[in-house]
Amino acid sequence: MPGGPAQDQGRAITEAAGANPQLSGQAGSDTTTQSLPAASPNDQGSFSPWGSFSRNSPLAALILQRLALSVALLFAVSLMIFGGVEALPGDFATTYLGQSATPQAVENIRKDLGLDQPATTRYFTWLGGALQGDFGTSWASRNSVSEQIGKRLGNSLFLAFFAAIISIPLAIGLGMLAVQFRDRLVDKVINVFSLAAISLPEFFVGYLLILFFAVQMGVATFPATVYDGMDFTQRLSAIALPTATLVLVVLAHMMRMTRAAILNVMSSAYVETAELKGLSGLRIIARHAAPNAVAPVINVIALNLAYLVVGVVVVEVVFVYPGMGQYMVDAVTVRDMPVVQACGLIFAAFYIFLNMTADILAIVANPRLRHPR
């Protein structure tokens, strides 16, 4: 409807409009409820079961669509990872053998690793294994990739989890604070601080923190290496600095989006209505503004969560933290393809899963889709 919440609800609304263009421009007449196309599958040219399903329960249809898209996307990504690794210059055998790379020795190793088989055969073998959770054997260490990754992934998630539970509430809280004091000192300080944090490269933030807290003040541990024998508190103190770095890096993005989304809603007519009802400032933000600002905020949170798992390579390397990122970088340097492929696929899966979750949450948060006419 004109002036409705379309802008606020991001892509979910676009979907709704796409599914039913009749939604818009019908505000004028008292009789539209009866004349809506919901009752018209009979006089429709291209009747299909899916069409009537998506009309009757658009919410379920959109969620199913998202799920199917995610699976398709994951397959496409697996193809691209495999193709990309194939296309990489250099070769494990020559790197591994170094000076002693006689043609015969290279040939032997290639045969040993199954590289003499055609690429399609190898792709399907790999994909079949991956579907069952078996990513093969590392060429360099001769260990099971799944086992190695299991440990590393645990470390990465441990770090990401703490960064997330600190940064998300902090970002939303600061965003609301910035709205409450918009264009005043508090807002400006928050803005400048967050802009600075987002502008500095993460390795630089990391080294700054190391310089101050580990070298000069000596209160934090560096390197942030964790190992099997450590207890929980030791681990926590080890990851303090990388967590702080990650929080600084992701905070600004989420906080600025929260601020923008709520501000956008605060200028809408229904917030004015709430104000003219004599409601308190807090109730207006919490009950009338926030529910309409969740969709864009959820999307940004999901992107940043994905970054915390997938994008931490640099931070892990800086802090010598034994996570997935560092494992993947090591594997790339020695051309350990099974490890590179496995890491790539897991990263992609996380990314797609988190974005899909955000999409679905945004769809569910939209009353137009939850309660079709």
Place this chain on the structure above:
Amino acid sequence: MPERSKTDLLSVRNLKIEATSYPPGEPPKTVTLVEGVNFDVKKGKVIGLIGESGAGKSTIGLTALAYGRGGVRITGGEVLLDGQDLLKLDHAGIRKVRGAKVCYVAQSAAAAFNPAHRLGEQVIEASLRHGIMNRAEAEKRALHLFEVLGLPNPETFGQRYPHQVSGGQLQRAMTAMALCPNPELIVFDEPTTALDVTTQIDVLAAIKHAIEETHTAAIYITHDLAVVAQITDDILVLRHGKMVEYGTVKQIIEAPTQDYTRALVNVRGTGREEATDQSDTLLKVENITAGYSNGFKVLQNVSLHLPKGQTLAIVGESGSGKSTLARVITGLLPPQEGTVTFDGKPLPPALRGRKNEELRRIQMIYQMADTAMNPRQTVRNIVGRPLTFYFGMHGRQKTERVRELLDQIEMGERFLDRYPAELSGGQKQRVAIARALAAKPDLILCDEPTSALDPLVAEGILKLLLKLQEETHVSYMFITHDIAIVRAIADSVAVMHRGRLVRFGPKSKVLSPPFDDYTDLLLKSVPEMEIGWLEKVLKTRRMESAGN
């Protein structure tokens, strides 16, 4: 200055309202929006604020809630509610007035309801928050109000979300929301402007019935004098933030003392004889059926035709398929069935299949001149573009022609290098007309070009269109929902309802009896500048439905 009497609920004295504007490249300056306004609202009575946009109607209305939109500040005067000056209250004090003693009904209820909550919750929210009623009482009152306002299924209406009901129902729900806490005063800010005439009359009747039943006083803001005449006791005419005339409805309508008021009262006076020559057909639309990808047919089997140099008015409420018909003729939406014949030759259905020459001969003017023009182009470029595109004009020859066109639309060459943002609404629409004329078209499709304009400005645009038709012999297909405009400019009329052509023919035939049901309803719904018109129409309706 009139003395405040005991029966006065609200007294506004010497009101002054200012805002700060920030012109680009200049220091901020203070603009006075409203000055020297005085009026009183008696208990249980209704006052109408009337004027064109920018007259300060809404701004004045909102002072009854001590509210300034955006950077608007109330800088002087008194707003006395029950003898208490609202402007002297602190924020907490004002909050106790808003939503309890004074309530507000916005122009667009569709935007003013929160899409995330059920209607019922929103209707009773103020009553609960101010501690006026408990939940059970509030829900009972809401149900009663839904019944009074004639909403369908009042028991379950509150369960619905704003997007699940129509615009007219939303507007009534907003009235219920305002009435729910039993306020002393309600400010209605153009509550029916965004509605179709057939819906407007129902909402008007509902509002009138509800405020009579609850003895609530009201400020009713509108730009339509005919509407305000149906519902108010007093009228205050405003222009440029100042009072023009203040009196009873009877005095303002029947004996206005100011020129501006007289112009407002007589604005619907224009009319013209229809042309009768039907021989030379320019546009012929045959059996058009069209729709969008979801299978819903917006147009069904529509056939009509338009002679050269004449005007065909397409009338109907929103959703009737008027604009879709224009999209089919321009080729933006290829029809599923049927043909469009232009000057004796069939037009290719899709825009892509049409030749430049075919495109040139059909031009369009839109409802929102704002959105139809690139804000970063000057008037010279906007009007000059079709000259280059269709006729390959450049340099001095092009500038000359743009000047000519600007003269034709009565604007002159001083506007050559202005940007759209520097023009008023009426001027923008004139530039849009010049742009259409630049192509030397045979047919101009006008999609509600005056419905976003104030009545006097709209009248100017209509006169200009008629003058241009005489000069250039261009044909118009004029889409509108306003019967007064049809009377003023049309030769033939097509009435559309839910995608079908209900009635088509010369104006004199279409607009005179015997009518079909829909045309009858449409014609009877147009407010007339006559006190008691609303009651009369409602009475006839009741009698007819009793007779059936």
